[in-house]
Amino acid sequence: MSPQQTQRSVAAKNGKRATRADGHRFDDMYAEWDDEETIAAIERALSAAGEVVRLEANADFPFQLRDTQPDIVFNFAEGIGGASRESFVPAFCEFWGIPYTGSDPLTLGICLDKARTKETLSHHGIPTPEFQVVECPDDVQRTLPLPVIVKPLHEGSSKGITQRSFCTTWREARDEVARVVERYREPAIIEEFLDGREFTVAVLGNDGDGRTLPIVELDYSTLPGGAQPLYGFEAKWVWDRPQKPLDIFQCPARCEPELQRRIEEIAMAAFRSLRCRDWGRIDVRCDRTGTPHIIEVNPIPGVIPDPAANSCYPKAARAAGFSFDDVILKVLAAAAARYDLRVFD
Numbered sequence: 001m002s003p004q005q006t007q008r009s010v011a012a013k014n015g016k017r018a019t020r021a022d023g024h025r026f027d028d029m030y031a032e033w034d035d036e037e038t039i040a041a042i043e044r045a046l047s048a049a050g051e052v053v054r055l056e057a058n059a060d061f062p063f064q065l066r067d068t069q070p071d072i073v074f075n076f077a078e079g080i081g082g083a084s085r086e087s088f089v090p091a092f093c094e095f096w097g098i099p100y101t102g103s104d105p106l107t108l109g110i111c112l113d114k115a116r117t118k119e120t121l122s123h124h125g126i127p128t129p130e131f132q133v134v135e136c137p138d139d140v141q142r143t144l145p146l147p148v149i150v151k152p153l154h155e156g157s158s159k160g161i162t163q164r165s166f167c168t169t170w171r172e173a174r175d176e177v178a179r180v181v182e183r184y185r186e187p188a189i190i191e192e193f194l195d196g197r198e199f200t201v202a203v204l205g206n207d208g209d210g211r212t213l214p215i216v217e218l219d220y221s222t223l224p225g226g227a228q229p230l231y232g233f234e235a236k237w238v239w240d241r242p243q244k245p246l247d248i249f250q251c252p253a254r255c256e257p258e259l260q261r262r263i264e265e266i267a268m269a270a271f272r273s274l275r276c277r278d279w280g281r282i283d284v285r286c287d288r289t290g291t292p293h294i295i296e297v298n299p300i301p302g303v304i305p306d307p308a309a310n311s312c313y314p315k316a317a318r319a320a321g322f323s324f325d326d327v328i329l330k331v332l333a334a335a336a337a338r339y340d341l342r343v344f345d
Contacts, residue, residue: 086299101278120274127292140170150190195229201316214253215251219249
């Protein structure tokens, strides 16, 4: 089939960027979902490779996918509910025998579970902060050094991570565990807080041609006075607005060559150990000795096209000399190569 005849289906999320619900509480229900601008930008980028058919990642998706029979699915669907929600789209692609971009269902399920991710990293000798998983405040064990960070076990896009997540006492930690469990109906993970520099690393490609893009550093000195050094919901969705961007990122990061090498090496090691494919974004934080640790692995990175939105993966791509369209097409090409598909003349 020629590139002109090839269909490209986009498993869209159709979400809304998270907004402030009232003066005291933040509504993060749709924080993981993409807005129409992002979906349309991905669709436009993919149109350079052929016809694009949007497929909504909802209850009708399995049947729409079967009936459409696309040549390849560009998957950026975060899912609707459940700890395995990011696995649904690729699982149905595999069920119908349809190629798709990105990681497989197993990797997506593991990476959305912060504890399973850290267990895998630890097995491979990759540094990651110490942690414990608890299902209620009474389960909290005072085994980690304070301060600690309390997060929902399997959420993304900083859902459930607020300034209250930074806990300096065990009473605060217990209270935050109670809030997380009640609000998100899932266990909480309590993680050792590392007080060194923080970075995020975009990875593009696979073994043989996989590479890291320029490193992004987070500068917490730009947060409002008194804020904890945490890239949580407020920093991502409330203090940082396209109309008034938060100048929190430096890309390329200003780090000495040895630290850059260590960050890139640990990011690629995490990407490979979790068997990520085509693309991903790895969050890294250093301890007080300057040793990099993996905080999270994101096999479906956010890609907001507007530079003012401070989306890290496109920011790193621009620093590498790639346009938004370039990077979307490179992800498509990486996936197509795995299936021995031709997507361009």
